[in-house]
Amino acid sequence: MHIEKPTPNTGALVTGVDLNRMSDAEWQAIYQAWLDAGVICIRGQDLSIPQFLDHGRRFGQVFPHLVRKSRHAEFPELTVMGIGARKPDGSVNPSIYNRGRGWHTDGPWDPKGCKATQLYGLEVPSSGGDTLFANMTMAYTALPDALKERIDGLEADYVYGGASRKSNELLEPEDRDLPPVRHSLVRVHSETGRKSLYFNPTHLLRIVGLDEAEGEALISDLTAHQIAPDAEYQHDWQVGDVVTWDNRCMLHSAGAPYPIEQNRIHWRCTVASPDAMGRLMA
DSSP states (O other), X not given: OEEEOSSSSSOEEEESOOTTSOOHHHHHHXXXXXXXXXXXXXXXXXXXXXXXXXXXXXXXXXXXXXXXXXXXXSOTTOEEESTTOBOTTSOXXXXXXXXXXXXXXXXXXXXXXXXXXXXXXXXXXXXXXXXEEEEHHHHHHHSOHHHHHHHTTOEEEXXXXXXXXXXXXXXXXXXXXXXXXXXXXXXXXXXXXXXXXXXXXXXXXXXXXXXXXXHHHHHXXXXXXXXXXXXXXXXXXXXXXXXXXXXXXXXXXXXXXXXXXXXXXXXXXXXXXXXXXXXXXX
């Protein structure tokens, strides 16, 4: 097994290991590399759905995603990403094709929290379709001192799609008005002890305790600082890649568009966070 760093500060790439035959020592090395790098790719895997989900369970409890339309019929903990990106007439279905675009963390709107997200590359387009990652621990460290003081103790409420409820057409009608979940803007990682900015403009509803103008101004300031210098990693997918990222301290976004006549298909599972640090609000 070989672990390398594609960028100095974010991301780790693992080769020379079979997840179905991995030793305990190899797993411990992979998990530590994941904690250190925030996102890890294990290349060259050949997994069935149960094997993919079993690897997700190494990180914690896997659970079904809120979007029911893309759940696997037999394995509800599995989401199939990319199916239906084209409508029957060949035109783009934007809710599928653009899913995941824009910097965000997964699951701030879920009271179970989201420790990790895991994707497995099944079909990869010839160009585009990459995934971008950014380290929120570095973002917090790079914040101006005045902005650190300003957000200390502040919290934000999150719902799926944010204040505009954008993209909630993927949800079933009964899931579109769920109560928000509240998180601190500064998060202390339960395993590393490192402070990070915890800020997701895609799903943010409001900054608690601020009027609308103050809240919008703070959101604008944090958005301008959410990507720190040298904190990004761009993952160019290969078939057989298993990529897992730490939603407690990482942002991600779908990258460049890909040819609509080609497929970009992934399996996905979500890992609950036992230290969710979010509170369901009435």
